[in-house]
Amino acid sequence: MSTPFAIGDELTHVVGDAECPECLEEYPEPCRCGGLIHAATGEEDASRTEWPTTRCDRCGRSEEELD
Ligand SMILES: [Zn+2]
Numbered sequence: 003m004s005t006p007f008a009i010g011d012e013l014t015h016v017v018g019d020a021e022c023p024e025c026l027e028e029y030p031e032p033c034r035c036g037g038l039i040h041a042a043t044g045e046e047d048a049s050r051t052e053w054p055t056t057r058c059d060r061c062g063r064s065e066e067e068l069d
């Protein structure tokens with residue numbers, strides 16, 4: 003059984019799935035906690051660069067928080 007996992011409003015990611023179908027290209031990435039960091043399309047900033055929203059399916063941290 004797969005457990006759904008939400009990033010923002012999208013409850014479409016799958017916990018522990020290294021081939022998560024909803025993730026952006028090159029995600030999920032391994033997290034140092036042993037979980038997987040999923041990524042969804044995020045917001046554009048003032049210079050129109052799109053920053054993905056990331057969240058680990060185990061510890062709940064984003065990639066930025068782990069740096
Ligand atoms: Zn995902």
Ligand SMILES: [Zn+2]
Pocket residue numbers: 033034035036037038058059060061062063
């Ligand atoms: Zn983690």
